[in-house]
Amino acid sequence: MKLLDFNVIKNKPVKLHLFLLVSFFSISCSEPKEETNSTEVVKDVDAYLKNAIELHNIPGLALAVVKGDEVLYENYFGVASLNDSSSVTTNTLFRIYSATKLITTTGVFQLIENEELKLNDKISTYLDSLPAAWQDVRIKNLLSHSSGLPDIIRYESTLTDKELMEKLAMDGMEFATGSQFRYNQTNYWLLARIIEKITGMSFDEYILKNQFENKTRGVLFSSNSQETIPGRAIRYIYSGKNKKFVKGTNNSGVRGHSGNGLNINLKSFIEWDKKLKNNMLLKEKTKSLMWSPFNFQQNFKYQKDHFLHGWHNYHVNGLDSYGFTGGNLSAYRYFPKYDTSIILLSNGYQIEAYDILVNDIARLVLPDLRTKKLVLEEEVMDMVLKGEYLRSSEAIAKLKGQNPNSLFDNLKMNINGVANSFVWNEEPEKALEVFKLNAEANPDWWIALAGLAEIYEIMEDNKNAVKYYQEALMLNEKNEYNYNGLMQDKIKELKK
Numbered sequence: 001m002k003l004l005d006f007n008v009i010k011n012k013p014v015k016l017h018l019f020l021l022v023s024f025f026s027i028s029c030s031e032p033k034e035e036t037n038s039t040e041v042v043k044d045v046d047a048y049l050k051n052a053i054e055l056h057n058i059p060g061l062a063l064a065v066v067k068g069d070e071v072l073y074e075n076y077f078g079v080a081s082l083n084d085s086s087s088v089t090t091n092t093l094f095r096i097y098s099a100t101k102l103i104t105t106t107g108v109f110q111l112i113e114n115e116e117l118k119l120n121d122k123i124s125t126y127l128d129s130l131p132a133a134w135q136d137v138r139i140k141n142l143l144s145h146s147s148g149l150p151d152i153i154r155y156e157s158t159l160t161d162k163e164l165m166e167k168l169a170m171d172g173m174e175f176a177t178g179s180q181f182r183y184n185q186t187n188y189w190l191l192a193r194i195i196e197k198i199t200g201m202s203f204d205e206y207i208l209k210n211q212f213e214n215k216t217r218g219v220l221f222s223s224n225s226q227e228t229i230p231g232r233a234i235r236y237i238y239s240g241k242n243k244k245f246v247k248g249t250n251n252s253g254v255r256g257h258s259g260n261g262l263n264i265n266l267k268s269f270i271e272w273d274k275k276l277k278n279n280m281l282l283k284e285k286t287k288s289l290m291w292s293p294f295n296f297q298q299n300f301k302y303q304k305d306h307f308l309h310g311w312h313n314y315h316v317n318g319l320d321s322y323g324f325t326g327g328n329l330s331a332y333r334y335f336p337k338y339d340t341s342i343i344l345l346s347n348g349y350q351i352e353a354y355d356i357l358v359n360d361i362a363r364l365v366l367p368d369l370r371t372k373k374l375v376l377e378e379e380v381m382d383m384v385l386k387g388e389y390l391r392s393s394e395a396i397a398k399l400k401g402q403n404p405n406s407l408f409d410n411l412k413m414n415i416n417g418v419a420n421s422f423v424w425n426e427e428p429e430k431a432l433e434v435f436k437l438n439a440e441a442n443p444d445w446w447i448a449l450a451g452l453a454e455i456y457e458i459m460e461d462n463k464n465a466v467k468y469y470q471e472a473l474m475l476n477e478k479n480e481y482n483y484n485g486l487m488q489d490k491i492k493e494l495k496k
Contacts, residue, residue, distance in 0.1 A: 057350035060088040062266040080233035093232040093263045094345035097327025100262040105310030113286045131169040142187040143309040144294035148175040157253030179297040192258035218268035223256030236348030240424040317403040355410035375399040446475035
């Protein structure tokens with residue numbers, strides 16, 4: 001068994017050490033000088049995206065930047081289908097996977113604003129026949145992924161609700177409710193059921209009525225990637241083994257609609273964004289509540305500072321933004337200081353990119369950042385792929401110096417993914433150099449050290465493999481993904 005083999009991250013199975021993924025703004029003003037600057041920004045972003053699409057091998061992508069009500073940038077790239085080479089257009093639907101949770105969360109807070117629901121309500125107030133261990137779970141725990149409930153992702157979508165509940169009840173709780181963060185699809189399935197109980201409407205009907213004015217085009221729910229939907233971009237997964245794209249087959253059924261089932265075109269997403277910013281969906285006070293951090297009992301820094309009620313707080317060189325990502329394909333970010341949003345939709349990639357692209361687009365276009373000529377995360381990825389490891393190391397150090405409070409999770413995950421691609425392509429020497437680069441840049445990240453250990457094991461350098469497995473074990477104090485047992489077994493095996 002390969003260490004860190006499979007895990008479910010953001011609603012899709014991924015190699016743990018392949019980890020992770022993927023937008024823009026210009027100033028509009030009547031002064032000729034400002035118009036020239038806006039033109040330069042658009043030109044820079046177009047050039048950046050074309051290079052990124054080529055580097056990450058993204059089949060199709062749509063991107064918008066919206067300041068207030070004004071669309072400052074909107075463009076479409078590539079193809080919606082590799083089979084017929086149909087282009088991505090204004091009408092192309094993209095399944096946004098877990099970015100759907102932003103829409104569901106907004107629906108929950110609409111009920112809170114209307115005093116039909118409270119954050120502190122127990123879910124047993126609305127749902128009958130829950131397991132005894134679930135009785136103290138509250139609405140706020142579902143929104144913040146602090147419920148401790150077992151995850152429905154491990155079970156077939158064909159089970160009835162009754163059959164599924166019976167299996168979940170037998171699984172038991174994963175941790176004490178409210179104590180920690182663990183991403184979980186059960187939370188949003190239950191939120192959908194609660195919405196249906198309160199409103200008397202199906203989840204889909206409620207969301208479409210209250211956030212999309214019952215639109216019949218440009219937005220729909222389907223959590224089945226195999227379903228044929230006219231105008232929807234095909235979701236592609238890159239096979240490193242076969243070196244080609246294959247169609248995604250994820251099907252979460254109707255229960256997945258609230259967590260990963262929204263399909264939307266860029267125009268409809270732009271309209272939703274404008275309504276959110278203009279307080280047409282939620283009042284300012286309600287949005288502030290939604291964007292307030294959840295008080296986890298175990299205040300791990302990442303959870304305490306960055307996860308909110310259904311939304312995530314991202315920092316880019318000192319600027320706050322709110323949003324979420326989905327399926328490693330879509331991203332929504334709102335930068336309140338500039339009342340500016342970035343919306344990115346895509347249908348696949350060879351090398352993950354989504355948050356890196358959003359961060360870099362912000363650096364290219366937001367005034368506070370553009371004037372500083374900052375290091376771009378995409379520049380680092382380009383250097384890594386070209387084997388320029390010394391320059392990569394220097395760029396990473398400079399990037400961190402410019403943005404000391406950022407975790408750079410997606411960059412380090414993407415670098416880890418590059419290393420793993422070299423492993424799969426049977427280029428261990430290249431993989432070793434990239435794993436070493438990532439471990440040196442992120443010495444406190446256990447996954448980087450575990451990856452380094454694994455490549456040493458592949459190269460039959462057992463001494464170094466044991467050394468780095470042991471260091472990874474010490475760093476993984478919380479036994480993330482339950483991999484400490486696997487690493488302990490590896491150490492015993494290698495010592496023999």
